[in-house]
Amino acid sequence: MSGNGDSTSRRALVALGRDPLAVTGGVVLVLLVVAGLAGSWLAPAGINEVDVDRMLQPPSWAHPFGTDELGRDVLSRVLVAARVSLQVGAVSVGIALLAGVTLGLFAGYYQGWLDNVLMRCMDVLFAFPVLLLAVAIVAVLGPGLSTAMVAIGVVYTPIFARVTRAGVLSVREQVFVRAAVATGASDLRIMRRHVLPNIAAPLIVQTSLSLAFAILSEAALSFLGLGVQPPEPAWGRMLYDGRGFVTDAWWLGFFPGAAIFLTVLAFNLVGDALRDVLDPRQLTVSEARRNAG
Amino acid sequence: MTGESVAADAVAELTDLAVWFPTPAGVVHAVDGVSLTVRRGETLGLVGESGSGKSTTGLALLRLVEPTAGTVQVAGQDVTRWSRRRLRRLRRHVAMVFQDPQASLDPRHTVGASIAEPLAVHRLAASGAARRDRVAELLDLVGLRRDLAERHPHELSGGQRQRVGIARALAGEPDLIVLDEPIASLDLSVQAQIMNLLRGLQRELGLTYLFIAHDLAAVEHMSDQVAVMYLGRIVESGNPAQIWREPAHPYTAALLSAVPVADPPMQRSRQRIILAGDVPSPIDPPTGCRFRTRCPQARPDCAQTDPVLVEIGSGHQAACLFAGEAVRAMRAQPVNASSP
Numbered sequence: 001m002s003g004n005g006d007s008t009s010r011r012a013l014v015a016l017g018r019d020p021l022a023v024t025g026g027v028v029l030v031l032l033v034v035a036g037l038a039g040s041w042l043a044p045a046g047i048n049e050v051d052v053d054r055m056l057q058p059p060s061w062a063h064p065f066g067t068d069e070l071g072r073d074v075l076s077r078v079l080v081a082a083r084v085s086l087q088v089g090a091v092s093v094g095i096a097l098l099a100g101v102t103l104g105l106f107a108g109y110y111q112g113w114l115d116n117v118l119m120r121c122m123d124v125l126f127a128f129p130v131l132l133l134a135v136a137i138v139a140v141l142g143p144g145l146s147t148a149m150v151a152i153g154v155v156y157t158p159i160f161a162r163v164t165r166a167g168v169l170s171v172r173e174q175v176f177v178r179a180a181v182a183t184g185a186s187d188l189r190i191m192r193r194h195v196l197p198n199i200a201a202p203l204i205v206q207t208s209l210s211l212a213f214a215i216l217s218e219a220a221l222s223f224l225g226l227g228v229q230p231p232e233p234a235w236g237r238m239l240y241d242g243r244g245f246v247t248d249a250w251w252l253g254f255f256p257g258a259a260i261f262l263t264v265l266a267f268n269l270v271g272d273a274l275r276d277v278l279d280p281r282q283l284t285v286s287e288a289r290r291n292a293g
Numbered sequence: 294m295t296g297e298s299v300a301a302d303a304v305a306e307l308t309d310l311a312v313w314f315p316t317p318a319g320v321v322h323a324v325d326g327v328s329l330t331v332r333r334g335e336t337l338g339l340v341g342e343s344g345s346g347k348s349t350t351g352l353a354l355l356r357l358v359e360p361t362a363g364t365v366q367v368a369g370q371d372v373t374r375w376s377r378r379r380l381r382r383l384r385r386h387v388a389m390v391f392q393d394p395q396a397s398l399d400p401r402h403t404v405g406a407s408i409a410e411p412l413a414v415h416r417l418a419a420s421g422a423a424r425r426d427r428v429a430e431l432l433d434l435v436g437l438r439r440d441l442a443e444r445h446p447h448e449l450s451g452g453q454r455q456r457v458g459i460a461r462a463l464a465g466e467p468d469l470i471v472l473d474e475p476i477a478s479l480d481l482s483v484q485a486q487i488m489n490l491l492r493g494l495q496r497e498l499g500l501t502y503l504f505i506a507h508d509l510a511a512v513e514h515m516s517d518q519v520a521v522m523y524l525g526r527i528v529e530s531g532n533p534a535q536i537w538r539e540p541a542h543p544y545t546a547a548l549l550s551a552v553p554v555a556d557p558p559m560q561r562s563r564q565r566i567i568l569a570g571d572v573p574s575p576i577d578p579p580t581g582c583r584f585r586t587r588c589p590q591a592r593p594d595c596a597q598t599d600p601v602l603v604e605i606g607s608g609h610q611a612a613c614l615f616a617g618e619a620v621r622a623m624r625a626q627p628v629n630a631s632s633p
Contacts (some may be wrong), residue, residue: 025316040447066581078552081525174392174396175393175396175397176396176397176398176399176400178391178397179389179391179397179398179458179461180359180399180410181357181384182355182357182388182389183388183410183411183461183465184380184381184382184383184384184385184465185381185385185410185414186381186414186468189414193399194399194402197399197401198399198401217597
């Protein structure tokens with residue numbers, strides 16, 4: 001029934017396009033996605049092409065990002081590692097979104113003891129420092145890419161549960177929810193058709209910000225050797241491997257680090273812009289300014 | 294629908310309904326012993342100030358609030374103890390139109406989706422095409438263009454939105470429609486249009502209404518029966534002519550005197566009854582008659598005895614120890630006889 005679209009989301013897109021920071025972030029994200037999807041084709045060399053004659057060469061035309069201690073092309077490895085970062089971001093935030101939204105919906109909609117039990121559990125998870133909790137989960141499940149993704153997903157679930165619950169608490173008091181109850185709609189239908197669409201904006205913002213943190217967490221886990229296992233490239237792992245050569249071969253750590261930095265920055269820029277644009281009060285303020293000017 | 298007895302054509306019946314809300318300050322007696330009957334094809338006008346419990350009474354008919362005591366009967370069935378699952382079926386038979394049409398429509402749904410909600414919930418349309426046809430038909434019924442189905446509520450005017458609210462209420466072909474101040478938040482010019490629409494629909498489709506309003510003027514032209522509420526109780530009920538011409542309860546008389554008359558000489562010569570003070574707290578209602586703290590005719594007996602509704606004419610009831618007499622005395626006194 002949403003055929004010709006919601007004018008709110010259309011206005012939001014237009015407003016995003018006017019924000020240079022959001023556009024910059026968006027461009028970086030597009031490049032990241034391209035690298036993630038086509039990294040192996042774009043890469044000038046194979047990621048595990050060892051060449052003892054070309055060890056630890058500084059950046060040059062042949063190897064723009066230099067080579068590592070095994071003579072592997074750093075640019076190729078950084079490009080291919082983008083896939084891991086994207087995958088970790090998408091899967092772990094997907095897990096957190098699904099679990100957190102479900103828990104937050106039920107807690108906020110039914111309130112009472114269910115709300116208390118669910119949200120106290122979330123508080124317990126929230127109480128731990130993010131990385132400590134992720135490390136603990138990986139320690140239990142064993143290191144590797146998939147357990148790292150699960151661990152990061154669990155760690156970010158409470159944020160989504162809280163954001164969702166807060167939204168549900170305000171939406172469920174709206175007259176249109178009571179009107180839906182009055183027509184005889186079931187609780188599940190009301191949650192799906194009336195509550196969720198009306199709390200989509202804060203969830204979209206939270207998703208884009210969490211993607212940045214999830215990628216950062218994966219880099220940290222890989223740095224600690226608990227994420228992606230060698231020889232597969234991951235930015236965090238490359239940073240770890242390069243730390244021994246900081247004084248001799250700065251490029252080993254610099255380029256993966258820059259990739260992490262740019263990716264996180266891009267997600268944050270887009271997330272902040274989305275928050276400004278999707279917040280109805282912000283929208284009216286900027287519109288008021290535009291109308292006055 | 295034999296018409297043999299009163300109960301046979303009752304669409305909805307409340308018996309000694311009480312709805313209390315516990316709050317930190319104490320228990321709010323929102324509705325405290327209300328009995329009323331809505332007959333098929335008729336309109337019952339329920340009038341009272343804000344806080345009188347009139348809206349809560351309406352919500353209780355759909356079991357949207359939990360009755361503390363008393364029974365709710367709809368179409369001959371006692372629904373007071375129905376489970377949540379069964380209640381969803383009840384809500385096909387009783388529909389509701391809300392005061393604020395903007396707030397009562399989901400801003401993210403199209404007009405068509407809002408109107409089709411009862412059809413989807415109760416599986417009343419066999420296919421998507423059947424649903425669209427029915428929505429178009431409902432839009433025709435409430436006097437809206439069919440292409441508005443694709444619009445969102447914020448693109449509509451207040452009057453159009455309320456027409457959408459009415460179309461949604463009609464969708465499930467309910468036995469009873471609870472109209473909770475359906476025109477109170479609309480522009481004056483639009484109010485008359487919506488009233489005419491409601492009246493026309495009733496004639497055409499044989500609808501039954503519980504019409505909730507805060508002033509008597511709004512319900513006078515539409516109602517077959519009128520009940521006046523004060524602090525969770527019905528203080529007077531009867532047909533509009535009885536209420537209008539010979540109000541028996543001082544509160545009804547005060548409400549009536551607040552209605553302006555479109556006749557300047559008569560308006561000037563009229564006796565205005567101005568009530569002193571505010572409605573007392575429903576947490577701690579006055580002893581005896583609940584109206585006595587504001588009643589210009591309160592007497593010592595009124596603090597002792599809690600008056601019940603008594604028949605004072607054919608179908609005309611009032612809950613006043615001095616029904617009729619008090620109103621005559623009020624009207625005989627000079628203006629502003631309200632000081633205690």
